[in-house]
Amino acid sequence: MPRGERPLGPEDTALLRFAGDLRRLRDQAGKPSYRELARRANYSPTALSDAAGGRKLPSLALTLAFVRACEADPASWTKRWRELAAEHTQPLHPDAPYPGSAPFSEHDAKHYFGRECLVEQVVESVKATPVTVVVGASGSGRTSLLRAGLRPALDDCVVVTPAQDPVHDLAVALADVFENTTADQLAEEFRADPDHLRLRIRQHRPGLVLLVDDAEKALDAVGFITAVTRCPRVVLSVRADHLRRWRATGVRATEITVEPMSADQLRRAITEPAAKIGATVETAVIARLVADAANQHALPLVQQALAETWRRKRGMTLSLAGFEESGGVEHVVAHGAETFFAGLDEADRAAARQFFLRLVSVQRNGIVQRRTRRVDVGAHLLELLVKARLVALTEDGAELTHDAVLRWPRLAEWIDEERENLRTHQQLVTAIELWEASDRDPLALYRGVRLRKAKELGEFLTVQERRFVDMSAKRETRRSTALIAVMAVLIALVPGTVVYALSNERKITEMNASALGGKALSQSEALLEQRRPYADKYALVGYEVSPSPEAEKVLRLSSAVARGIPFTGTPKDDADVVVAPRGEMAAVTDQDGTDRMWGIDGDKAEPGKKFAARHRVVKLAERRAVTKDDNGQEHLWAVNDANDITYLAALPTRFHTLDLSPDGSRLVGKVGDAVDVGLPTPDESEHAELYDLSDPRTPRKLPMPVRNPETVALSQDGRELATGIWDEATGTTTIEFWSIGGTVEPAAPALAQHVYVRGITYSGDGRWLAVEHSSPESVVEVWQRVPSESPVLRARLDTALRAGARVTFSDDGRVAVVRDNIFEVQQLYTNDRPADRLAYVVGHGGSTRAVYRPQNRDFLVRSGGQDPELLPYDLDTGQIIKRMCEKDGARLTDSEWVKSFGEVERVEVC
Incomplete structure (x- = not known):
């Protein structure tokens, strides 16, 4: 008979009240036994009992497992746990390696790196x-x-x-x-x-x-x-x-x-201060912070997140668990924003709301983004915003310091309330930029429906925007006055005809615009098929004249083709293209069958050094590459940049790489002769091996938890391994998650799939997991990873193809899939909202996966057919138009216009 719980006694402290409420939560769930709760939560009965014991604060992961096992809302408990944790965390010692919200002082010089x-x-x-x-x-x-x-x-x-x-x-x-x-x-x-x-x-x-x-x-x-x-x-x-x-x-x-810190500089700023005093930072924490803040004006937020994680360190280790308990950058931002907002009076709150919304744009696809605006707020309020680390002031104006500000619940609510006005406002901002770029051409001013909607924005408008709207209104008035005068004369001459013509003026204009837009898009698509120039110019005309999802798709594709990154000296029929995880380098096959490294900067590629003769790259990661020679032997290389590659070591005989963690720290593969990745093999001698590459010249073998999995995947930092085991008798693939350290331990509950799983892919921040299986067609399911808990299915991407999906993730919750000649991107959500399709394009090659470039905010995708060219695919239509107009690459010449559209009045796109 199980022994009863220890009585809590008077709940006169916050910790005892917290424990008491956990017990009452269990009572409301029908008072299941702790053994039953353990089965649901995947924690031991003792751990769950201690969580409600009131002697110490349980970890956030344990608390949420307890709450979910009792079928309660984890969000409110997360908020409450963090409030209680703030009272129980260790104070920041004067010799702590991170200064938190304060700048570094001379006393901190020994911790100042990067x-x-x-x-x-x-x-x-x-x-x-x-x-x-x-x-x-x-x-x-x-x-x-x-x-x-x-x-x-x-x-x-x-x-x-x-x-x-x-x-x-x-x-x-x-x-x-x-x-x-x-x-x-x-x-x-x-x-x-x-x-x-x-x-x-x-x-x-x-x-x-x-x-x-x-x-x-x-x-x-x-x-x-x-x-x-x-x-x-x-x-x-x-x-x-x-x-x-x-x-x-x-x-x-x-x-x-x-300048904002680069990824390498930020990595030093995170790891070196801790190393100075004998502490370590888990790679997962480094990866999360680098993904969050590299190349952004977010250094103070990183320091605050590190200080909070330091307070929750395990021994002398800043762990992922401590980082997640602190809430990371997102919690730092939300806490700072609420503290800032609470200190304002009603007038300043209204002004702050308006100012925040001016720093936000809603794209046509519904995605919310930060944007830079000229300052239009009182100096006192602006300084408070800067002090709270919510707004960064640059030479171009003000911008939100980080994407996490967009997820501040209060701002997210304001955005939802004003979504339609924000979308209209973004269109107005783009129109003003194009008007300025065209030397304030009167034809670029607003009129008609767009002008009426702009007038309704009211308080959204800055002084400059209000001036644009007023100028547009005056021009519209003059135009209408002239039209009325002409109509008065013509009515006296031919009343019926003129009245009929004027009443149908708008309809005729729309028909002409639709026809002109359709013709421009057709011309663009024809040029795309022939791979001839100017396809993007025609696509822009079509999009500006008659905006539609189809026009937007053609504009994106034509822009990507126009910006295509070629690799000279490569064969057209047998060129492998392997792109580094962040898109800054690529390995491409030369004419002699040997792979060469190329450095990629923006839309240009510069050739670097070659690998050994006839070596082809199998996997490319940060600072590491695996190549295969003509005999099938695989080799390990150091790759610091395109011109700095060094041979390290030969991998074991008959070793075939299955995955290399993107940070280059871990390698997993199979040893055997019958290896065919993605298909079950009958070779009984075949087995998987896992290696630590901390000393890459002598890879160290680690315990492999599964002897011969059908598919494997490593997380960004190589600290987690996913393995898929196929059971032919039951038709089930079991995906297991393993934490790799000194030992290999289960990291989360297993995931059973009643299909054959062909591939597994982690997102860079470890929050998402893509699983490709056949049932019988290829299906990609995207699961949200919850620490120490079962993944939650968030999206399902179907296809008519049997296999071959290649998956990658951006750092802002988007998933990109390349299948044969199809490239699509979907926006993911961490609630029950279905994923939104942002792009679906036919015509891309299927021999490479898309790679997201955070520094450019675009995807690199191999072009159609067997051409090794890479296409930079930007999903931000406004950015595409701005780029084309800034480079004066958007305007068709007079001869091109007349040849394509005859005597139709020219449409100015910039």
């Missing part, structure tokens, strides 16, 4: 020129650069931070530098003659470098700017949105921009 090249660049500039200006967006790390980077790197320097009285603040900072004087005396001296500072430095401290932080606050203080810029050596930090004000001072200086 900006070494930038520090060196500024130091060299200081040696070469008197005035150096460091320009960066808010949140880019300018203060940290000065205090933790430059201050330790320079022999003699002082940091000055101007505020209300810049000259006095300067005097205070220098009071300890110059002996026998006070701050008040220095301030009076500098006000009397700003040049005294230069003279003092030359006489007393000739090597002194002034580091002026937040210099934008003192740009209107002429005496301060004059004093510091006349000094022998000065570095000024200026926020990017004030760059024009700085340039207006007329001071000659070397400008250095603080």
Whole structure:
């Protein structure tokens, strides 16, 4: 007989109330035994009993498993758990390797990594020129650069931070530098003659470098700017949105921009501070943060997420469990946003709501995206937004700091309420950009239905947008007045005919637009089939004249073909193309049958080094490649970039690679002669092997949990392995998930599929899993991965093909599938909403999977047929149009227009 639960006693603490509510939740579920709960939750009865014991706070994963086993809502319990966890987490020790929300100080210099090249660049500039200006967006790390980077790197320097009285603040900072004087005396001296500072430095401290932080606050203080810029050596930090004000001072200086951290820089900023004090960061945490924040102005959010994870560390390890318990970047943003919003009065709340919505765009396909806008909000509110790390200010304007802000529940609700207005507003913004690009051509102004809808936006409009709408309205009024005058004359002459003509004017215009748009699209498609130029120009005409899903599809495809990335010197009939996980490199077969590395930058490819003679690339990952020679022997290579490849080692004899983790840390394959990936084989001697590539010259064999799986897949960081075992008797494939560390342990409940599974693919962040099976046609199912719990089916993509689907994921919840000559993209959701199809194009080759490029926000897909060319496929129609118009590649010549459309009035697309 099971023993009863230990009584909780008076629930006079938050932890005891939490445990008591868990017990009441179990009672409401019919009070199942802990053994029964264990069966449902995939946790031991003891762990579940301890969760409701009230002695310590259970982990988030354990709490949610308990809640789901009792069939309750996990969302509300997640919120409650995090509130309680905030009270029980360890305080951030002064020697913690991450500063959290505060900038790095000189005390933190030993933990300051990732900006070494930038520090060196500024130091060299200081040696070469008197005035150096460091320009960066808010949140880019300018203060940290000065205090933790430059201050330790320079022999003699002082940091000055101007505020209300810049000259006095300067005097205070220098009071300890110059002996026998006070701050008040220095301030009076500098006000009397700003040049005294230069003279003092030359006489007393000739090597002194002034580091002026937040210099934008003192740009209107002429005496301060004059004093510091006349000094022998000065570095000024200026926020990017004030760059024009700085340039207006007329001071000659070397400008250095603080760019967002690259993936490698961010990886160092995450791992090196922990390594300095003997701690480690799990690869899954690194992968999540790099995917979240690389090449974005989100460094403060990363530091806050790391600080929260540090508070929840296991021993000296920042684990994925601790990271997920902290909520990561998304929780940091949501918590900061709610704290910010709670501190506003009603007027500021309304202004903040309007401002947030102006930084959001809703695309035609319904996808919500961030966008950059010129600032149109009070300075006080703007500074609060910047301080809360919700908005970044750049030279181009304001933008939300991170996609996680879009998922802030309050903002998500506002977006849903205003979705139609946001879509209309996005169309207006695009129209204004095209109007500006066409030198404000009156023909590009709004009229008709679009003008009426724009007028209804009201408070959504900025001053510039309201001016555009007013100009459009005035032109429409003049046009209508002229039309009425003509009608009055003509009615007197031929009343019936003119009235009939005017009443049908709109119908005739729409018919002409439809016919013109159809003809333009037909011309574009014909040019696409012949692979001739200008297909994108005709597609843009068709889309602008008569927008439709079909026109949008043709525009996307023609744009991708126009931007195609060729590989010269490659055979057309036998060229393998293997693209690196982030699309920055590709291995392509040369004429001699040997693969060559190519570097890919934007829409260009530059040839690099070749592998050994007749070696063809089997798998390509970050910094690793596996090749196969003519004898079938496989080999391991280091690939740092297209021009830096190094042979490492031969893999075991008869080894055939099945998967290489995208970060290049783990390798799994089969040993045997009858290996045919995706089909069951009768070879009893065949078996799978798993290797750790930490020391790639001597791969270390790890325990393989399954002897001979039909299919396998490794996660991004190689820490999780999925294996599929086919049971012919029951017609079932069992997919099991294994956590790979010092040992191999089950990572989640197994997934049974009553079909033959041909392929498994992880998303980069580990949140999604794609399973391809045949029933009998090829079907791709996409499952949401829930830590330590069973996956949840979110999408099913059917096809008429029997096999051959190749799957990849973007970092924003999209899944791309290439099947034979079909390429499609679907948007996934973490609730019951069906996936939305964003793209479905026929004409792509089936010999490569699509690869998402986060740096370009597009997919690379191999072109149709056997051509090795890669097509950059952008799903953002507005971005396509903007790119074409900026490069002046959108306008058909007069002869091209007349040849295709005769005397029809030209349509201006930009």
